[in-house]
Amino acid sequence: MPHLLLKDLPRYECLLEAAKQFPNLDPSACEVFLNLLRTGDEAFRVTDEHFQANGLSQGRFTVLMLLFDKACGQSHSCTPAELADRAGVTRATMTGLIDTLERDAMVLRKPSASDRRMLSVELTPRAMAFIAEILPEHFRRINDLVAPLSESERRTLVRLLGKVASRAVEVSPPQAAAVHA
Amino acid sequence: MPHLLLKDLPRYECLLEAAKQFPNLDPSACEVFLNLLRTGDEAFRVTDEHFQANGLSQGRFTVLMLLFDKACGQSHSCTPAELADRAGVTRATMTGLIDTLERDAMVLRKPSASDRRMLSVELTPRAMAFIAEILPEHFRRINDLVAPLSESERRTLVRLLGKVASRAVEVSPPQAAAVHA
DNA sequence: GCCTGATGATTAGCCTCCTAATCACATAAG
DNA sequence: CTTATGTGATTAGGAGGCTAATCATCAGGC
Numbered sequence: 100m101p102h103l104l105l106k107d108l109p110r111y112e113c114l115l116e117a118a119k120q121f122p123n124l125d126p127s128a129c130e131v132f133l134n135l136l137r138t139g140d141e142a143f144r145v146t147d148e149h150f151q152a153n154g155l156s157q158g159r160f161t162v163l164m165l166l167f168d169k170a171c172g173q174s175h176s177c178t179p180a181e182l183a184d185r186a187g188v189t190r191a192t193m194t195g196l197i198d199t200l201e202r203d204a205m206v207l208r209k210p211s212a213s214d215r216r217m218l219s220v221e222l223t224p225r226a227m228a229f230i231a232e233i234l235p236e237h238f239r240r241i242n243d244l245v246a247p248l249s250e251s252e253r254r255t256l257v258r259l260l261g262k263v264a265s266r267a268v269e270v271s272p273p274q275a276a277a278v279h280a
Numbered sequence: 281m282p283h284l285l286l287k288d289l290p291r292y293e294c295l296l297e298a299a300k301q302f303p304n305l306d307p308s309a310c311e312v313f314l315n316l317l318r319t320g321d322e323a324f325r326v327t328d329e330h331f332q333a334n335g336l337s338q339g340r341f342t343v344l345m346l347l348f349d350k351a352c353g354q355s356h357s358c359t360p361a362e363l364a365d366r367a368g369v370t371r372a373t374m375t376g377l378i379d380t381l382e383r384d385a386m387v388l389r390k391p392s393a394s395d396r397r398m399l400s401v402e403l404t405p406r407a408m409a410f411i412a413e414i415l416p417e418h419f420r421r422i423n424d425l426v427a428p429l430s431e432s433e434r435r436t437l438v439r440l441l442g443k444v445a446s447r448a449v450e451v452s453p454p455q456a457a458a459v460h461a
Numbered sequence: 462g463c464c465t466g467a468t469g470a471t472t473a474g475c476c477t478c479c480t481a482a483t484c485a486c487a488t489a490a491g
Numbered sequence: 492c493t494t495a496t497g498t499g500a501t502t503a504g505g506a507g508g509c510t511a512a513t514c515a516t517c518a519g520g521c
Contacts, residue, residue, distance in 0.1 A: 105368060124419045132422045134442065139321065158478085180498085217486095238306070241310055242306045243451050244313065263322070338507095398468095
């Protein structure tokens with residue numbers, strides 16, 4: 100479920116053309132922006148395809164990874180709230196994701212002993228086996244995707260992406276932590 | 281409505297740690313992949329924030345842009361099927377997008393004279409004014425986002441992104457044009 | 462003229478995201 | 492103790508993706 104919605108990128112000449120109408124339009128900036136969105140989406144698609152073939156969505160995969168990470172660190176529990184925060188979705192969304200994962204016998208909800216409002220979410224053995232099953236192909240796809248880049252190109256790309264990402268956070272902070280004035 | 285779902289990127293040391301468990305995991309490839317997804321999502325967010333403030337979604341904006349482009353080229357009509365193809369969504373999805381745009385008086389559905397199966401979708405004057413209103417800020421945000429990059433860095437970034445995007449298309453073609461064997 | 466199959470648009474039903482409202486419980490203030 | 496406030500999880504309802512199934516129309520073969 101990518102969200103780019105633009106199959107064919109406008110070509111550079113079109114941007115130059117359009118720039119005549121809109122003085123604000125910087126062709127090179129737009130070109131970077133469009134390529135960034137498109138490539139991000141393509142990269143997403145390459146892995147999502149594999150997920151879908153295994154009945155996963157990006158959200159479900161992320162939850163499994165977060166719990167798997169916990170499990171590896173011996174900390175066998177995680178609350179829905181913590182999962183939501185780390186996955187970057189709302190708690191309502193996390194409730195829905197856990198619902199379907201529980202339905203598919205991938206996770207269990209257990210009441211917390213100390214605070215009766217809280218739950219603890221745990222992976223089932225079935226989920227552990229499933230993760231071990233799909234991860235190798237996941238990494239293979241990532242390696243394959245990045246294969247055309249040399250190590251030095253990879254460093255350059257990460258550096259340039261980092262500049263843009265930092266700038267993005269600067270110009271529009273992820274969530275303006277609503278202060279109760 | 282970004283879909284990355286991972287607020288905090290695993291740091292490089294974590295990747296190296298994880299690589300011990302999974303021989304397939306190439307840390308530099310994963311780093312590129314994660315940065316690509318994250319930066320794409322951040323870039324998306326910067327513009328989507330502006331859209332949301334104006335009651336638009338990415339899908340609605342794309343439809344308006346496609347129709348606007350048509351309108352500028354004097355070709356005042358466009359079928360839902362063509363819009364769906366160019367936007368990269370299914371026709372069913374396009375029906376839904378046109379529904380809400382029509383409800384908001386942004387587009388009109390008109391029956392086609394030549395083929396009674398077809399519709400023609402047109403922008404309303406209200407939509408034209410709306411587009412002229414929001415585009416300058418849209419371009420301003422894009423320029424702002426890319427501002428930290430020099431012209432030469434932009435060319436490099438576009439080139440490297442292009443390599444990855446081409447590779448993505450290669451390893452998993454967008455849609456395997458189902459042949460009716 | 463009349464089937465048959467292709468094509469445009471829509472509908473129905475599912476999933477995942479969202480916001481806002483609700484409910485249960487915890488905690489601090491009085 | 493009681494009340495107010497805060498916090499965890501859920502529910503309700505909306506939007507936009509998808510696939511699969513329908514319906515109307517077109518175009519070709521006989």
